[in-house]
Amino acid sequence: MGTLYYGDSGTPIGIEDRALAHLKFAITTKLRRGESFTLSWKHPDDQPRGRSTLWVHPTIPLRFVFDEPETPELSREWVEDLMRSANSTGGILLVEEHVDVEPEPDLPPVIAA
Structure with missing residues (x-):
């Protein structure tokens, strides 16, 4: 868990390292x-x-x-998501990383004996 310190506030903000x-x-x-x-x-x-x-x-x-x-290693997609939000009127919204999951290959049907 990483920490963000902002200004002279004594309150650290815990954010996962990645x-x-x-x-x-x-x-x-x-x-x-x-x-x-x-x-x-959030x-x-x-x-x-x-x-x-x-x-x-x-x-x-x-x-x-x-x-x-x-x-x-930084995810280009996640950086782009953050930069898009940074350039909006709402500012940076810390969103979770979108992880692409490879779809399972189609397996042949199982035939009960």
Whole structure:
């Protein structure tokens, strides 16, 4: 579980490492351009029900802390989803990764003996 620290708030935001790596890419891209935006997410099951939103601005300190020492391979589709939402009026919406699952090959019918 990674952690996002925003501003001088003493409240760390726990985000799974792989999701945080993708989010870091989207956020740093926007901040490099000098753009402000919102970042929203639904609370995980182990927290009180609800959702949160941050106003992210280039002048506010931001730190990403990862539990895993290795950087995960990024999913182009997930990054594109995050960047699409980043460029919308609603800001970045942290969504889960869409994993393509290969369909099971058609198996011949089983004939009972």
